[in-house]
Amino acid sequence: METSHHHEMPLVDRLRNETQAHHASVEALPCFQALVARALPPEGHRALHQALALLHQALTRAFADTSHPTLAALGAEAPSSHPLLEHGLVSGAPEDRLENHALIGALALGERMRSAAHRxxxxxxxxxxxxRLALFPLPGTTPWSGFAQRLEGLALEAAQEEGVLRAAVELFSEVRSLLDALHPPREHAPAWWLNRDAGGHPITTDLDELRAALRAAEASWEEFPYYAWRYGEHGRRFSWSDSAWLVTLGGQDEARVWKHISWLGGLLAGRGMPRLMLERHLLVLSRELVHAKPVRRQAYGVLGQVAERMAGERRRVIDDQELRMFGEDFDARVGLEWSQRLRGAGELLAAAVADECWGLAQAVPSLASWMKEPARFPSPWIHAVEETLLRARSLCRVRFPSGVAGRE
Known part of the structure; x- marks a missing residue:
C-alpha cells in the first residue's frame, strides 16, 4: 500500500525529500561553509565558479537540443545571478585548458547531461x-513555486520520474565531490575525476579533447546497450577514463599505438567486450577529435588507422556483410522484443568468435557465459546464442587452415 501512496506524492516534493540528505551533506562541507562565510580562498572560488559555469553551459545546451515544450520553456529561463557566486557565471567557463583537475568531473557531468537529453x-x-533551484538557492526566494507549476501539467510515467530523481541525486553527488576537493584543496590524478578506480594513468586535460573523448564514450554506450546492461555505472566510468587515455596516444607512431591498443583490446575482450566495440569506439573518437580540433587532424588520424587495422583482422574471419547477417539472423531468432532490448547481440557474438580465431582464448567464454545466463534470458535467446557461435566458428576453421587460430 505504501508504494502507491509514495508515487501519488507530487514530483517536486519527492525531489525535495529524496535529495534532502544529499543537500545536508553538501552544506556541511568546509568548502560550502567557507563560501557562505565569504572566506573561500580566491583559487577555490575561481574553480567553483568555473565548474558551475561549465555545468550551467552544458545544461543550457542540453535544453536547446530538446524539442519537448516544457523543457524548451525551462531552458529559455536565464538563471538569476547569485550573490555568493558573483555575476557573469555562464561567461566564467574556461576556454581551452582546465587549470584545476576538479573541473574534469564537472565536464563529465556536462557531457552526460547532453547525452541524457537524447536518451x-x-x-x-x-x-x-x-x-538551478536546490543547490544554491537565492536568499529570500522560493524557486519551487514556478517549477512546481510547470511540473503539474506533466504526466510522467514511473520510469520517467525515477530518471528525474536519479539525475538530481547524481548532480548533488558530483557537486559534493567537487566542493570536497576544492577546499581544503586535495590533489587527485586527473583520471580520478572520471573514474575513481582508474588508477593514475594519463588522460588529456585539454577541454576540447576531453569533451570529444566523453562524447565518443557516450556514443559507444548508445550504440551497444550491452555495455549498460552488463557493466552499469561502474563500467561507464571506465569508458570515460579509457577514452580520455586513448586521446593521449594521438600523434605517436602507428606501431607504438597499435601495441597499446592491441593490449587494451585483448584485456577488454577477456572481460566480455569483443574488440569490435573498441574498433567502433576508436572510429567515433577520431571523428569527434577531428571535429573538435581540425588543426590536429593528422595526429588523431593514427587512432582511425589502428581501428582500421583491427577491423582488417576481424574481416579476415568475418567480413562486414557477414557480421550484419549474423546480427539480422540472431534478431529474427529471438523476436522483436528481445532484439530491441539488447541491440547488436548477434554481431557481438560473431565478433567475439573472430577475436578467438586471432588467439584471444577468453573472448567467447567471457561473453557467452553472460549471454547464456537462464536467469537473465529466455531459452530461445540462449539457443540463438549457441547457434550463432557454432556458425561463426565454422567460418574460422575455413579461413585459417594453417593453424593461425592458435597463435598467441
Whole structure:
C-alpha cells in the first residue's frame, strides 16, 4: 500500500525529500561553509565558479537540443545571478585548458547531461532542479513555486520520474565531490575525476579533447546497450577514463599505438567486450577529435588507422556483410522484443568468435557465459546464442587452415 501512496506524492516534493540528505551533506562541507562565510580562498572560488559555469553551459545546451515544450520553456529561463557566486557565471567557463583537475568531473557531468537529453529528455528536469533551484538557492526566494507549476501539467510515467530523481541525486553527488576537493584543496590524478578506480594513468586535460573523448564514450554506450546492461555505472566510468587515455596516444607512431591498443583490446575482450566495440569506439573518437580540433587532424588520424587495422583482422574471419547477417539472423531468432532490448547481440557474438580465431582464448567464454545466463534470458535467446557461435566458428576453421587460430 505504501508504494502507491509514495508515487501519488507530487514530483517536486519527492525531489525535495529524496535529495534532502544529499543537500545536508553538501552544506556541511568546509568548502560550502567557507563560501557562505565569504572566506573561500580566491583559487577555490575561481574553480567553483568555473565548474558551475561549465555545468550551467552544458545544461543550457542540453535544453536547446530538446524539442519537448516544457523543457524548451525551462531552458529559455536565464538563471538569476547569485550573490555568493558573483555575476557573469555562464561567461566564467574556461576556454581551452582546465587549470584545476576538479573541473574534469564537472565536464563529465556536462557531457552526460547532453547525452541524457537524447536518451531520456525528461531527466533534464532533475538536473535543472538540483543545479538551478536546490543547490544554491537565492536568499529570500522560493524557486519551487514556478517549477512546481510547470511540473503539474506533466504526466510522467514511473520510469520517467525515477530518471528525474536519479539525475538530481547524481548532480548533488558530483557537486559534493567537487566542493570536497576544492577546499581544503586535495590533489587527485586527473583520471580520478572520471573514474575513481582508474588508477593514475594519463588522460588529456585539454577541454576540447576531453569533451570529444566523453562524447565518443557516450556514443559507444548508445550504440551497444550491452555495455549498460552488463557493466552499469561502474563500467561507464571506465569508458570515460579509457577514452580520455586513448586521446593521449594521438600523434605517436602507428606501431607504438597499435601495441597499446592491441593490449587494451585483448584485456577488454577477456572481460566480455569483443574488440569490435573498441574498433567502433576508436572510429567515433577520431571523428569527434577531428571535429573538435581540425588543426590536429593528422595526429588523431593514427587512432582511425589502428581501428582500421583491427577491423582488417576481424574481416579476415568475418567480413562486414557477414557480421550484419549474423546480427539480422540472431534478431529474427529471438523476436522483436528481445532484439530491441539488447541491440547488436548477434554481431557481438560473431565478433567475439573472430577475436578467438586471432588467439584471444577468453573472448567467447567471457561473453557467452553472460549471454547464456537462464536467469537473465529466455531459452530461445540462449539457443540463438549457441547457434550463432557454432556458425561463426565454422567460418574460422575455413579461413585459417594453417593453424593461425592458435597463435598467441
Amino acid at each position: 531520456e529528455p525528461l531527466s533534464l528536469l532533475g538536473y535543472h532542479y538540483a543545479l
